[in-house]
Amino acid sequence: MINLELPKKLRASANQAHQVATEIFRPISRKYDLAEHEYPVELDTMAAMVEGLADSGTQKIGGAAGGREDDSESDAHATELLGNSNGGNMSALLNALETSWGDVGLMLSIPYQGLGNAAIAAVATDEQLKRFGKVWASMAITEPSFGSDSAAVTTTAVLDGDEWVLNGEKIFVTAGQRSTHIVVWASVDRSLGRAAIKSFVVPRDAPGLSVARLEHKLGIKASDTAVLLLQDCRIPKDNILGSPEVNVEKGFAGVMQTFDNTRPLVAAMAVGVARAALEELRAILTDAGVEISYDIPPNNQHAAAAEFLRMEADYEAAYLLSLRAAWMADNKKPNSLEASMSKAKAGRTGTDVSLKAVELAGAIGYSQRTLLEKWGRDSKILDIFEGTQQIQQLIVARRILGKTSAELK
Numbered sequence: 386m387i388n389l390e391l392p393k394k395l396r397a398s399a400n401q402a403h404q405v406a407t408e409i410f411r412p413i414s415r416k417y418d419l420a421e422h423e424y425p426v427e428l429d430t431m432a433a434m435v436e437g438l439a440d441s442g443t444q445k446i447g448g449a450a451g452g453r454e455d456d457s458e459s460d461a462h463a464t465e466l467l468g469n470s471n472g473g474n475m476s477a478l479l480n481a482l483e484t485s486w487g488d489v490g491l492m493l494s495i496p497y498q499g500l501g502n503a504a505i506a507a508v509a510t511d512e513q514l515k516r517f518g519k520v521w522a523s524m525a526i527t528e529p530s531f532g533s534d535s536a537a538v539t540t541t542a543v544l545d546g547d548e549w550v551l552n553g554e555k556i557f558v559t560a561g562q563r564s565t566h567i568v569v570w571a572s573v574d575r576s577l578g579r580a581a582i583k584s585f586v587v588p589r590d591a592p593g594l595s596v597a598r599l600e601h602k603l604g605i606k607a608s609d610t611a612v613l614l615l616q617d618c619r620i621p622k623d624n625i626l627g628s629p630e631v632n633v634e635k636g637f638a639g640v641m642q643t644f645d646n647t648r649p650l651v652a653a654m655a656v657g658v659a660r661a662a663l664e665e666l667r668a669i670l671t672d673a674g675v676e677i678s679y680d681i682p683p684n685n686q687h688a689a690a691a692e693f694l695r696m697e698a699d700y701e702a703a704y705l706l707s708l709r710a711a712w713m714a715d716n717k718k719p720n721s722l723e724a725s726m727s728k729a730k731a732g733r734t735g736t737d738v739s740l741k742a743v744e745l746a747g748a749i750g751y752s753q754r755t756l757l758e759k760w761g762r763d764s765k766i767l768d769i770f771e772g773t774q775q776i777q778q779l780i781v782a783r784r785i786l787g788k789t790s791a792e793l794k
């Protein structure tokens with residue numbers, strides 16, 4: 386029998402993240418939903434705590450900062466249960482799940498845990514990891530001229546002596562105003578197509594970098610979403626992530642690799658929101674006298690209980706797919722297919738479950754008496770950013786059918 390119980394070490398860090406979600410996030414969840422763009426000062430206390438824990442060797446809370454943490458100390462139990470080893474990706478994933486259960490907007494605002502951190506962890510050299518290991522990095526790919534088609538980057542990076550000079554506009558950058566650094570995708574030679582797209586670490590105080598404005602959104606209002614301008618923005622030569630060589634054969638596999646780490650994390654955020662909605666719904670149904678039984682076939686139960694069981698099965702599937710993708714990343718196994726599968730399933734499940742929970746809870750679900758309506762709004766972004774539902778399905782199809790991006794669009 387497969388035992389999917391979490392190993393002791395991971396359980397401890399997930400419990401810690403759950404405690405943060407319960408004691409810090411949930412009490413301020415509505416406050417920052419109503420106060421869009423206001424900085425959640427409570428997160429500073431948390432950041433100090435995280436720093437303390439990181440220094441003492443304990444896993445980080447929050448968790449977008451995936452990475453290469455070596456889990457050589459992982460106990461034998463862990464090895465038996467989940468395979469070879471669990472490292473930074475698995476621990477980041479569980480922490481992202483737990484904190485998103487608390488509030489996904491706040492989770493995306495945790496200092497020093499941006500999506501750019503996961504990108505740095507995925508492709509930085511050891512020297513860069515030393516320099517950028519402790520920064521707060523957001524991720525800037527999207528531009529006014531494209532979203533899904535990340536090969537269409539028009540921002541340019543030109544080498545001038547010991548500096549790269551960046552020019553372009555980046556939109557919808559999560560934590561784009563608050564982060565200390567931004568990982569920017571730019572082309573070093575537009576005539577060479579996608580192979581010339583590289584990622585660059587741009588410090589907040591780099592000359593030529595500015596925030597043009599912040600977006601108003603449907604959900605995740607606690608998270609700032611910025612438009613960034615790069616106007617002759619100068620950064621040191623060695624802030625380019627990975628190799629500066631343009632390898633036309635390899636395409637832009639280098640930068641795309643970051644998605645293999647970040648997509649399972651976003652999947653975990655959706656799983657966290659789905660779990661929150663399921664728990665709330667279970668309580669509401671129980672109060673209403675609806676019994677959810679695991680011994681009776683769903684079709685012989687109350688219609689709401691049958692729906693609940695269907696959603697719970699989707700939630701479990703999404704959870705397990707995201708664990709698999711993170712485990713593969715930790716064990717250096719190519720996981721693009723599995724990362725996209727997890728993101729597609731979890732993104733869909735997050736919105737399906739949270740909106741169905743609103744529906745089944747009726748007026749209570751639609752009102753602000755619970756957080757159900759907020760989770761319904763928050764969850765949608767998790768099916769959009771880091772690649773939409775349709776894009777994940779496209780990637781899965783390409784991988785399974787062995788088609789290139791030119792053959793299957």
Ligand SMILES: Cc1cc2nc3c(=O)[nH]c(=O)nc-3n(C[C@H](O)[C@H](O)[C@H](O)COP(=O)(O)OP(=O)(O)OC[C@H]3O[C@@H](n4cnc5c(N)ncnc54)[C@H](O)[C@@H]3O)c2cc1C
Nearest residue numbers: 524525526527531532533557558559770771773775776794
């Ligand atoms: C709140 C928020 C935060 C964000 N944070 C970040 C961030 O931190 N960094 C960043 O770089 N970007 C970020 N984004 C941008 C996000 O990644 C893009 O919005 C997303 O990739 C989709 O791009 P688009 O909006 O241009 O939609 P489009 O690419 O224009 O797509 C529109 C629709 O067409 C579908 N579609 C597109 N191509 C295909 C195809 N080939 N086959 C089938 N269907 C297709 C899409 O799935 C979608 O439904 C954020 C966006 C939001 C709203």
